[in-house]
Amino acid sequence: MTRWTPDPTFYPSPRDAASAPAEKLAYVAAFDRAAEQPDAIAVVDTDPGSETYGRVVGWTDLPHTGDELHHFGWNACSSALCPTAPHPHVERRYLIVPGLRSSRIYVIDTKDDPRAPRVVKEIPAQDLAAAGYSRPHTIHCGPDGIYVSALGNGTDGGGPGGIAVLDHTTFEVRGQWEADRGDQHLAYDFWWHLTRDVLVTSEWGTPDMIEDGIVPELLLGRKYGHRLHFWDLAKRTLVQSVDLGDQYQMTLELRPAHEPTKEYGFVGVVVSVEDLSASVWVWHRDGGEFQVTKVIDIPAEPAAAEDLPPALQPFGAVPPLVTDIDLSVDDKFLYVSCWGTGELKQYDVSDPFHPVEVGSVRLGGVVGRVAHPSFPDERLAGGPQMVEVSRDGKRVYVTNSLYGSWDDQFYPDGVGAWLAKIDVAGGGGLTVDPAFFPHGDDFRGRRVHQTRLQGGDASSDSYCFPSA
């Protein structure tokens, strides 16, 4: 049923959203690598005034096993206020949760009891396959439906990957989004500049390139994705592709500026095969065309072979592996996860072409195994990976698993499971919150991936009205 007044979590502009109240709960995707127990959505208390602060306070098991939960998103967000097709009286209440391995998509209702969300719908893999896709990944609430990116085609584990659209109301798969995909084949993340009618997509690999682990021959053969694609959001056609250079393997997370008058954004590149460095690039409109410019370079850290997993021993170094980035709602700070070296970096990107590093926190890491300050005796595996920023920009949440089979290669003695919270100082600077660290058995043997914050977060909402 629709509301009489707009959902209070919808904000017309990024500045309005940055004044939102602090989140009380976080939802975390938790999956069983062995596929013996069902995957789950864990609910974590993020209210510092609560007695159960920093603890898992809710748990919703899914009805199947082997889904490999990964990314997920809300059914509706601030884009519902966009003026061409406004529907501000729908509720932000359902989490749209894809199984990256099973290709199932779950709809989970958080309204009745936010600490005990309920599975209310299950979209079978066949429905997504009918739209030509499998391995659903990113979810964004769009102006005319819910957009889902998918890594593979609907039949054989190959490409092309792309985007399917779900109905806003029934969540049925409406079909393939692309009217003309040109030579786009690889897919991963997507997001958009709504007021500019621009949709951007990035490239990882097709399911057969990733599901059994990273394939060294493919990596060194520069076969993983290294391009960005710019689409006409209204016409659904590919307009322009930009190749970053085939040494830049895996262009993953896309973080466009939230401010609707700005037309730039950031993309992280996992690794350069030339020197194992990672990088962050900015796309921007230059005249009519998009350009993509490297603005951050993060070098590999030398390490002794005996400290490295077999996959890395030939290189004698730990690659930073930038596997996620996140941009604060005010577009001021960019957070960069270095999953290999176990570091979360904070950059002031007020000038997007000249980022300034203003904060850093180390946790875990292939070699470092840096412990959480409250559990100094526990050497942590994994590193800051999925990073989520609160709407007011004051709190950052990081989980430590990348992707089941890849975890096993880089952290072969077990990646564990942890969710850390990091506090952000006003002008920049990061401090680990000692009171917040659900980990290990708190997650009941599952690994943890994306975190979504109640009411929205820095990577969930798009805005159609400028802040000033």
Add this chain to the structure above:
Amino acid sequence: MSWGQIAALAGLGAFHGLNPAMGWLFSVARGMQERSRGVLLRSLPPIALGHLASVAIVASVVSATESVVAGNVVGIVGGIVLVAFGLWRLLSERHFRWAGMRLSTSQLAGWSFLMSSAHGAGLMLLPVLAVGAAGGHADHAMPGTRLDGTPVAALEGLAAAGVHTLAMFAVMAALAIAVYQFVGVAILRRAWFNMDRLWAGVMVGTGALTIALTAS
């Protein structure tokens, strides 16, 4: 048209102008995006034009049909259509789907036409047109005038749509300028009342009223 009809048409026009989905909000967004009040102002005429086209088609058809069929048939059939459409709008949770915000002037008029049509904006004028005509027929329902009267009646429908759209334009422009210049869009979070539900309710009510008035 009687003064009562003109007032009713204008009132409905004001009601349509008030609805953010009918276009004033889009004009504000366009103005904000380009940081230009001129862009906002230039967006209003095409939006009004699209609305006019949508309403005029229904009004002309209704008025022309009335001139050739028995006075109360249009009212009753139209009333039923209106009630059904209103109920569908009320019960369905589907919303207008549209991706794309960078529209040319003609695309903007097209958007407004589709938006108004999808909301059944023209249908809402039915009671005013049907009830007025039903009364009119009683005064001069002479055989022979009907056929000649068809184009004239359609013109009357156009005039009704014009009156309606003028009022819609005035309210839309006032709201757009007030929000852009003084209030700010943050007001939407509190003041954006669910027009769709109210809208559908008004449709059901006016449809029923039309049937009641013309059937008697």
